[in-house]
Amino acid sequence: xxxxxxxxxxxxxxxxxxxxxxxxxxxxxxxxxxxxxxxxxxxxxxxxxxxxxxxxxxxxxxxxxxxxxxxxxxxxxxxxxxxxxxxxxxxxxxxxxxxxxxxxxxxxxxxxxxxxxxxxxxxxxxxxxxxxxxxxxxxxxxxxxxxxxxxxxxxxxxxxxxxxxxxxxxxxxxxxxxxxxxxxxxxxxxxxxxxxxxxxxxxxxxxxxxxxxxxxxxxxxxxxxxxxxxxxxxxxxxxxxxxxxxxxxxxxxxxxxxxxxxxxxxxxxxxxxxxxxxxxxxxxxxxxxxxxxxxxxxxxxxxxxxxxxxxxxxxxxxxxxxxxx
Numbered sequence: 001x002x003x004x005x006x007x008x009x010x011x012x013x014x015x016x017x018x019x020x021x022x023x024x025x026x027x028x029x030x031x032x033x034x035x036x037x038x039x040x041x042x043x044x045x046x047x048x049x050x051x052x053x054x055x056x057x058x059x060x061x062x063x064x065x066x067x068x069x070x071x072x073x074x075x076x077x078x079x080x081x082x083x084x085x086x087x088x089x090x091x092x093x094x095x096x097x098x099x100x101x102x103x104x105x106x107x108x109x110x111x112x113x114x115x116x117x118x119x120x121x122x123x124x125x126x127x128x129x130x131x132x133x134x135x136x137x138x139x140x141x142x143x144x145x146x147x148x149x150x151x152x153x154x155x156x157x158x159x160x161x162x163x164x165x166x167x168x169x170x171x172x173x174x175x176x177x178x179x180x181x182x183x184x185x186x187x188x189x190x191x192x193x194x195x196x197x198x199x200x201x202x203x204x205x206x207x208x209x210x211x212x213x214x215x216x217x218x219x220x221x222x223x224x225x226x227x228x229x230x231x232x233x234x235x236x237x238x239x240x241x242x243x244x245x246x247x248x249x250x251x252x253x254x255x256x257x258x259x260x261x262x263x264x265x266x267x268x269x270x271x272x273x274x275x276x277x278x279x280x281x282x283x284x285x286x287x288x289x290x291x292x293x294x295x296x297x298x299x300x301x302x303x304x305x306x307x308x309x310x311x312x313x314x315x316x317x318x319x320x321x322x323x324x325x
Contacts, residue, residue: 108279114202
């Protein structure tokens with residue numbers, strides 16, 4: 001009887017263990033913009049592949065009208081993390097006490113961005129933009145930072161104009177509301193091939209930009225304080241997503257389905273606009289240049305001290321040590 005009782009109890013224990021529900025994955029609300037761009041859509045690729053689930057994360061992805069909107073959603077606390085938002089805007093928000101923290105780089109250099117005119121325009125380069133209008137997305141964005149640098153390097157009096165997203169900017173250029181528009185690979189390359197527009201500069205044409213982190217991943221400060229381990233797993237999953245996306249053609253096929261590209265054209269566009277080294281998560285590079293540009297563009301009221309800069313980058317340094325890069 002004793003043997004039977006032990007067996008029965010063991011069976012009940014095993015049955016209870018098998019019936020116990022698996023621990024629920026942690027929910028992370030993520031804001032991103034410009035769905036269809038390789039770097040901005042990386043979060044969706046990794047989610048669809050199951051990489052974030054592998055790290056016990058469930059994602060709720062919100063597509064915004066730009067990096068500034070994604071940043072604002074994180075500051076407001078309606079979203080936990082924003083991927084690929086402009087470094088200039090983040091510096092400005094952090095300096096004013098906004099509850100936002102930099103957790104890693106997103107894009108270093110600006111090989112993905114380009115500026116263009118209508119094909120029949122007499123503008124051949126930024127040297128020809130005197131008295132003209134040059135578009136960027138929103139104040140504080142990476143396109144704001146790059147457009148300012150390109151105009152400054154050209155030494156012209158071009159007027160910088162916030163034109164919104166890529167589609168809205170194209171409409172303004174083609175209807176002669178703006179002289180020079182901006183876009184990002186691969187959007188607009190079909191119009192270049194058709195002879196409708198001509199590219200006059202890429203982001204990396206701006207001096208020093210190639211080695212400058214122009215977009216970063218950010219987190220709401222309260223969310224980070226309460227969930228540091230969740231944020232660490234998020235970055236680990238993002239790192240794994242990058243390795244997978246550049247190691248196979250699976251993500252490229254997903255990108256093709258979104259943009260209607262041929263495989264080789266898609267690979268060429270990705271390698272031209274988003275080389276793997278540009279998307280390394282660590283470290284955040286060229287911060288001194290970004291701080292100076294924030295001052296020049298009145299995104300900072302006064303220079304940050306060395307201690308403030310160290311504090312602003314502290315979380316990204318910590319995650320670089322724990323996640324690796």
